[in-house]
Amino acid sequence: MTLLQTAEQIQTMQIRGAGKIAREAVAALRDHAETLPRTGDVAAFIREMEHAASILLGTRPTAVSLPNAIQMVMRDVRTARTEEAARRILREKADAFIWSSRTALDRIAAMGANHIPDGSIVMTHCNSKAALGCILEAKRQGKDIEVYATEVRPWNQGRLTIKTLNDNEIPTTYFVDSAVRSMMKEIDLVIVGADAITVNGAVVNKIGTSQIALCANEARKNVIVTAETYKFAPRTILGELIQIEERAQNEVLPDDIAATLPFVRVKNPVFDVTPADYIDMIITEAGALPPHLAYTIMREYLGWGLDELQNQFLGARTGTEFR
Ligand SMILES: O=C(COP(=O)(O)O)[C@H](O)[C@H](O)COP(=O)(O)O
Numbered sequence: 001m002t003l004l005q006t007a008e009q010i011q012t013m014q015i016r017g018a019g020k021i022a023r024e025a026v027a028a029l030r031d032h033a034e035t036l037p038r039t040g041d042v043a044a045f046i047r048e049m050e051h052a053a054s055i056l057l058g059t060r061p062t063a064v065s066l067p068n069a070i071q072m073v074m075r076d077v078r079t080a081r082t083e084e085a086a087r088r089i090l091r092e093k094a095d096a097f098i099w100s101s102r103t104a105l106d107r108i109a110a111m112g113a114n115h116i117p118d119g120s121i122v123m124t125h126c127n128s129k130a131a132l133g134c135i136l137e138a139k140r141q142g143k144d145i146e147v148y149a150t151e152v153r154p155w156n157q158g159r160l161t162i163k164t165l166n167d168n169e170i171p172t173t174y175f176v177d178s179a180v181r182s183m184m185k186e187i188d189l190v191i192v193g194a195d196a197i198t199v200n201g202a203v204v205n206k207i208g209t210s211q212i213a214l215c216a217n218e219a220r221k222n223v224i225v226t227a228e229t230y231k232f233a234p235r236t237i238l239g240e241l242i243q244i245e246e247r248a249q250n251e252v253l254p255d256d257i258a259a260t261l262p263f264v265r266v267k268n269p270v271f272d273v274t275p276a277d278y279i280d281m282i283i284t285e286a287g288a289l290p291p292h293l294a295y296t297i298m299r300e301y302l303g304w305g306l307d308e309l310q311n312q313f314l315g316a317r318t319g320t321e322f323r
Pocket of ligand 1: 016125128130192193194195270
């Protein structure tokens with residue numbers, strides 16, 4: 001698959017979920033480099049790779065895993081002295097990111113499973129590899145668990161979730177998103193994934209997550225967020241807000257019906273923000289932490305100083321828009 005094809009698949013959601021988007025984008029960068037002729041001109045190579053990175057960055061705006069992963073790969077490429085060194089660094093960093101991303105999922109699954117008691121009912125939302133990993137690991141350990149899964153309008157990612165749960169013989173209850181509060185009394189805990197986590201511990205995830213967290217809080221049920229460390233958004237330290245992706249109206253209301261309703265406006269935000277106060281714990285590969293410690297992850301695990309953030313990273317999202 002070419003880089004442009006990967007970018008298109010991310011934008012059209014054939015490739016989706018924050019972790020997978022990051023892994024596929026990095027693999028696309030690595031493979032794109034192999035298609036470029038060797039000229040010996042390191043500056044031209046870096047320019048071409050920056051352009052490729054900007055195309056990927058323009059695909060979806062919310063999942064911070066995408067710019068974080070690209071930054072991890074491109075950071076040392078930018079200072080390479082020869083084209084060969086730049087190519088080698090790119091390859092090594094890309095492979096290392098993909099490997100560590102998979103390892104992170106395994107660690108999160110092991111830790112998350114410890115928080116799922118035998119005999120419990122877990123509610124989940126959307127289709128998160130990190131969240132599902134914990135549930136599958138709990139099942140693998142022989143725990144008798146059930147899952148309550150939402151539909152996830154308008155893209156129905158819940159169907160992917162219930163397919164995985166069914167394939168793993170986990171008893172599952174499926175319902176429309178608006179039934180969440182009614183179902184809350186029947187479950188024991190909530191486990192979801194994340195697209196981005198801000199410095200104040202707020203979690204950006206699939207639209208509807210904040211309603212689930214609010215209902216869980218009301219019903220005194222724990223909310224666990226599972227997130228690899230590369231889903232923490234360092235630029236929020238500088239005050240930058242996470243952009244909430246708005247997708248096309250016709251994902252919600254078909255064009256032919258919308259055409260008959262000239263006074264009706266359709267909004268389709270696909271992520272929302274859950275404040276830290278509604279989250280009991282964030283499980284990362286570096287351990288489980290209260291959401292208010294998000295800053296420590298940004299400092300210690302992502303390791304980007306403020307200077308670097310200001311000098312390079314702020315510009316990373318202003319690349320070419322992909323259409
Ligand atoms: O909100 C979504 C996916 O939204 P979309 O379907 O719009 O991409 C997932 O909960 C997170 O991305 C985490 O997923 P993972 O744990 O797999 O990274």
